[in-house]
Amino acid sequence: MEFIQDLMNYGFLQKALFTSIMVGIICGVIGCFIILRGMALMGDAISHAILPGVAISFMLGINYFYGAVVIGLLTAVGIGYISQNSRIKSDSSIGIVFSSFFALGVILITKASTAIDLTQILFGNVLSVQSSDMWLTLIIGAIVLLIVILFYKEFLITTFDPTMAQAYGLPVRFIHYVIMILLTLVTVASLQTVGVILVVAMLITPASTAYLLTNRLSTMIFLSAFFGALSAVIGLYFSSEYNLSSGAVIVLATTFIFILAFIFSPKQGILWRAIREKRNKASI
Amino acid sequence: MGKALTVDHLHVSYYGKEVIKDVSFSIDTGKLVGIIGPNGAGKSTIMKATLGLIPKDKGNVRVLGKPLKAIRKKIAYVPQRNNLDWDFPINVIDTVLLGTYPHLGLMRRPNAKQKDWAFQCLKEVGMEDYSKQQIGELSGGQQQRVFLARALAQKAELFFLDEPFVGIDVSSETTIIQILKKLRDKGKTVLVVHHDLTKVEDYFDELILLNKELVDFGPVQEVFKPEKITRAYRANLSILENVGVKM
Numbered sequence: 001m002e003f004i005q006d007l008m009n010y011g012f013l014q015k016a017l018f019t020s021i022m023v024g025i026i027c028g029v030i031g032c033f034i035i036l037r038g039m040a041l042m043g044d045a046i047s048h049a050i051l052p053g054v055a056i057s058f059m060l061g062i063n064y065f066y067g068a069v070v071i072g073l074l075t076a077v078g079i080g081y082i083s084q085n086s087r088i089k090s091d092s093s094i095g096i097v098f099s100s101f102f103a104l105g106v107i108l109i110t111k112a113s114t115a116i117d118l119t120q121i122l123f124g125n126v127l128s129v130q131s132s133d134m135w136l137t138l139i140i141g142a143i144v145l146l147i148v149i150l151f152y153k154e155f156l157i158t159t160f161d162p163t164m165a166q167a168y169g170l171p172v173r174f175i176h177y178v179i180m181i182l183l184t185l186v187t188v189a190s191l192q193t194v195g196v197i198l199v200v201a202m203l204i205t206p207a208s209t210a211y212l213l214t215n216r217l218s219t220m221i222f223l224s225a226f227f228g229a230l231s232a233v234i235g236l237y238f239s240s241e242y243n244l245s246s247g248a249v250i251v252l253a254t255t256f257i258f259i260l261a262f263i264f265s266p267k268q269g270i271l272w273r274a275i276r277e278k279r280n281k282a283s284i
Numbered sequence: 285m286g287k288a289l290t291v292d293h294l295h296v297s298y299y300g301k302e303v304i305k306d307v308s309f310s311i312d313t314g315k316l317v318g319i320i321g322p323n324g325a326g327k328s329t330i331m332k333a334t335l336g337l338i339p340k341d342k343g344n345v346r347v348l349g350k351p352l353k354a355i356r357k358k359i360a361y362v363p364q365r366n367n368l369d370w371d372f373p374i375n376v377i378d379t380v381l382l383g384t385y386p387h388l389g390l391m392r393r394p395n396a397k398q399k400d401w402a403f404q405c406l407k408e409v410g411m412e413d414y415s416k417q418q419i420g421e422l423s424g425g426q427q428q429r430v431f432l433a434r435a436l437a438q439k440a441e442l443f444f445l446d447e448p449f450v451g452i453d454v455s456s457e458t459t460i461i462q463i464l465k466k467l468r469d470k471g472k473t474v475l476v477v478h479h480d481l482t483k484v485e486d487y488f489d490e491l492i493l494l495n496k497e498l499v500d501f502g503p504v505q506e507v508f509k510p511e512k513i514t515r516a517y518r519a520n521l522s523i524l525e526n527v528g529v530k531m
Binding site: 163214216 | 335357363368372374388390394418
């Protein structure tokens with residue numbers, strides 16, 4: 001209960017709370033589309049690849065958001081271009097492109113500026129969130145959620161059956177890049193909270209947990225957003241009370257919820273599955 | 285009788301290798317048409333190229349007298365079953381409901397009217413008892429019926445089905461062919477990629493006999509003749525002869 005007291009008293013904790021809940025929600029929502037499209041690695045790639053974008057933004061004295069979005073899109077286009085125009089498979093082209101960008105980013109950040117702390121970008125620190133960061137996250141979050149709500153139908157069909165979508169005239173490739181833009185936005189918004197290294201966990205783990213629990217995409221999205229937000233709050237609590245790295249604790253919270261679902265999910269959980277199998281064998 | 289589909293001098297290639305060479309045909313409305321030919325004859329390819337799903341090198345496609353772009357929503361396409369994610373979190377009725385999407389504008393959601401219509405289409409294929417099941421829990425034949433229901437929900441004028449009878453049970457096959465014939469009787473045009481030669485004469489009005497080039501096109505009685513079939517399948521037969529198989 002001390003934590004709630006602290007929340008009332010300290011502005012920095014309130015900012016951290018709002019920011020991390022929003023990050024949990026939008027990562028959960030976009031994560032559902034990412035895992036269903038088989039693009040989990042793409043999420044990892046874009047989050048790492050935006051590093052040079054952040055560095056260049058600092059050099060130019062603009063908000064890191066702009067550089068990150070440009071580089072994130074460049075990564076998505078580059079990966080698509082290599083795998084479509086050669087025999088290189090998409091996981092390999094992801095590996096080539098993102099590690100190059102990441103390496104470039106490390107050099108740029110260490111050489112160009114003393115103002116940015118590399119560790120902070122890599123691992124995040126939700127307790128140091130400024131008002132401007134909080135507003136940026138809330139605005140990005142609102143935009144992402146609005147687009148998903150408005151184009152839910154189009155996102156659903158291009159994810160499930162892109163051939164049908166293309167056959168009736170939807171711009172399937174354009175929608176793919178819209179989702180890539182949203183993914184980049186979500187990653188940028190998560191920088192402060194979990195950092196680039198761990199953002200992939202926020203994208204994949206809550207969505208995978210939800211995937212084990214339901215057979216409806218809309219339910220999956222709500223559950224995933226809820227698990228994301230819940231993990232963010234749990235992580236914030238432990239990191240402020242016990243002075244632990246916020247990103248790491250949040251990620252472990254998502255993992256913990258995932259393990260629960262993995263074991264106890266009524267349809268997919270290994271526990272019920274084992275019980276069912278045993279019952280079936282006994283009844284033969 | 286109007287022309288449902290006109291394909292004019294169509295050429296398609298994959299990585300510089302020509303797989304469809306100069307194919308032309310023209311189908312009247314209200315016909316049930318089979319596309320047959322040996323493996324690798326380009327049966328699925330010609331369907332996809334006609335639908336604009338893969339680029340063509342040359343040629344012209346007109347649907348109901350209009351260019352494809354203007355008339356896409358009048359076409360329902362049921363692709364081969366194996367390139368879908370059957371673990372996707374979607375149930376049967378919501379899958380059929382996807383068929384109403386083309387006629388809903390951007391940002392519009394299906395409402396009770398669309399849901400009602402989707403359920404009627406599901407009834408048509410005899411799958412209404414399964415409406416809440418996840419699609420991966422169904423058998424192959426049931427899955428194919430659900431995707432036919434989705435095509436029905438599209439209220440299309442032309443129906444394109446790619447190998448709908450592969451790996452499905454007899455009763456599903458009967459249901460599907462009956463529905464296709466019913467569509468034909470209502471004046472719709474149906475194209476089916478098919479590889480089983482035994483039932484060709486029962487199923488189709490017209491045949492497109494293909495082996496990269498158009499071998500023949502016309503009423504099934506005229507096209508489905510031993511000498512023509514042999515000509516289409518010749519490439520494959522000559523391989524057999526080479527290794528000493530006597531036909």
